[in-house]
Amino acid sequence: xxxxxxxxxxxxxxxxxxxxxxxxxxxxxxxxxxxxxxxxxxxxxxxxxxxxxxxxxxxxxxxxxxxxxxxxxxxxxxxxxxxxxxxxxxxxxxxxxxxxxxxxxxxxxxxxxxxxxxxxxxxxxxxxxxxxxxxxx
Numbered sequence: 001x002x003x004x005x006x007x008x009x010x011x012x013x014x015x016x017x018x019x020x021x022x023x024x025x026x027x028x029x030x031x032x033x034x035x036x037x038x039x040x041x042x043x044x045x046x047x048x049x050x051x052x053x054x055x056x057x058x059x060x061x062x063x064x065x066x067x068x069x070x071x072x073x074x075x076x077x078x079x080x081x082x083x084x085x086x087x088x089x090x091x092x093x094x095x096x097x098x099x100x101x102x103x104x105x106x107x108x109x110x111x112x113x114x115x116x117x118x119x120x121x122x123x124x125x126x127x128x129x130x131x132x133x134x135x136x137x
Contacts, residue, residue, distance in 0.1 A: 002071040005081060008033050011063040019059050026053050026061040030078070034069065038076050046079040 013029035014022040027045070030053075034043050053061050068084040070077045 006067050009064045023058045023061045042075040044077040048080040048083045
């Protein structure tokens with residue numbers, strides 16, 4: 001997973017179209033920028049980023065935007081930098097699994113020890129029986 005921060009200029013592209021199409025052009029400029037830098041068409045624009053572009057209406061989008069781009073496999077996700085949070089859920093799941101494995105290992109070791117003790121008792125009983133048989137002869 002590759003994470004980079006970009007400041008994407010939108011003014012130059014938005015000024016090329018008529019005034020009532022500027023936010024649409026800003027979204028297209030954002031997509032073109034990502035296609036150029038990441039060489040992929042799979043793009044997801046975060047909800048906060050989209051709302052920021054459209055917050056001032058169609059006629060007046062922001063002139064530049066600070067964005068976090070996260071590339072996973074062949075997919076690029078764009079998030080607004082101030083609202084981006086890294087996911088830490090994966091680490092927690094791994095820790096839980098490790099804890100369960102440790103508990104399972106302890107249980108298995110206890111079972112193995114119990115079986116060893118049972119086998120020792122059986123061996124001792126067989127030896128006692130053999131000694132009795134030998135003494136009778």
